[in-house]
Amino acid sequence: MRVAVVGGGVVGLSVTEALLRRGVDVWCHEAGAPMGERSAGDTRIFRLAHAYPDMVALAARSRALFAEWGGRAGTDLIDDVGTVVSGGQMRVWADAMAAAGADHDVVDGESPLLRLPGRADAALIDPAGGVIRVDRIRRFLVEAAGDRLRTAHVDAVEEVTAGVRVVSGDRADTFDAVLICAGAGSSAVASGAGLDLPAALEHHLRVSFPIRPGAPEPMHCWITGDTYQHLAAPGTWAVGADIDPALVAWDGGRPAAERASLDALTAYVTRHLPFVEPRPVAQVYCTHDPALGDGLQFARNGRVLATYGENLMKFAPLLGEMLARACLDGSTPANAGPTAEGTA
Incomplete structure (x- = not known):
């Protein structure tokens, strides 16, 4: 065939x-x-956490297959740092994980289990999550x-x-x-x-910033209501976010969308991430379908x-x-x- x-x-x-x-x-x-x-890029977030139990179950199957790949590649393909979910979707995702029988914890923002560059209120901890090593x-x-x-x-x-x-x-x-x-x-x-x-297409940018001395180690990957964040290259923290659709619309062109995204992400880091220096050092561009x-x-x-x-x-x-x-x-x-x- x-x-x-x-x-x-x-x-x-x-x-x-x-x-x-x-x-x-x-x-x-x-x-x-x-x-x-x-x-594109060298890292992504892995998570079992999803809003739908069937997606949680499929992610668990994929996690096992990543381990098989790693065995054949001779290296780990996911760094086991765990993933944290906070914000408005957290309870729904926690319910989906419970329905799928996936291991998880729901904690408050003062929990010593959290290792984040900023503050969360209540949070879902997905211990099977981590950093996907796309380069490998x-x-x-x-x-x-x-x-x-x-x-x-x-x-x-x-x-x-x-x-x-x-x-x-x-x-x-x-x-x-x-x-x-x-x-x-x-x-x-x-x-x-x-x-x-x-x-449908829109522009999307992920930006990396230096991690300040004294940050928790190793930090969880983190998904908030409108951002995703994780360790990228050593000592750098990658942040992507939902940007105003008018600023990243396809017809507006890539340069304008990148400038708007860079400004928005730098402002977010300045306001919300005390363990991250708001100084962009790397970025990854890709296209995105806003309908999916x-x-x-x-x-x-x-x-x-x-x-x-x-x-x-x-x-x-x-x-x-x-x-x-x-x-x-x-x-x-x-x-x-x-x-x-x-x-x-």
């Missing part, structure tokens, strides 16, 4: 790795650097894909009598199945295969399968297994999270 994967982000490479282990003739198409767009995952997956990673921009995907044709420049190849997981580029490619995927949040979504038309969503890094090894099976048996995985009622 021949399978084409369109998109060489963390999901596309994870599926490629899973298919190669199954002996499949698979090719992964990526126009830019592997894991260079929505999978990238090395592992790129090495696993080997020469099956093809540097190519896919112009069209279309079903033909013999299978599914993938057109890239002056090259056209026919496959038995195609998976589209190209992030911001998925909608355009999928439309030619009869799939209507979300196409936590959730796994899938769509199929014939022999073409697509997956999309936000915050997918923490599900990468699980998505690799799920989508590899679906490519081979023609199934469509069930949606999870807020879209679960729309499953196929």
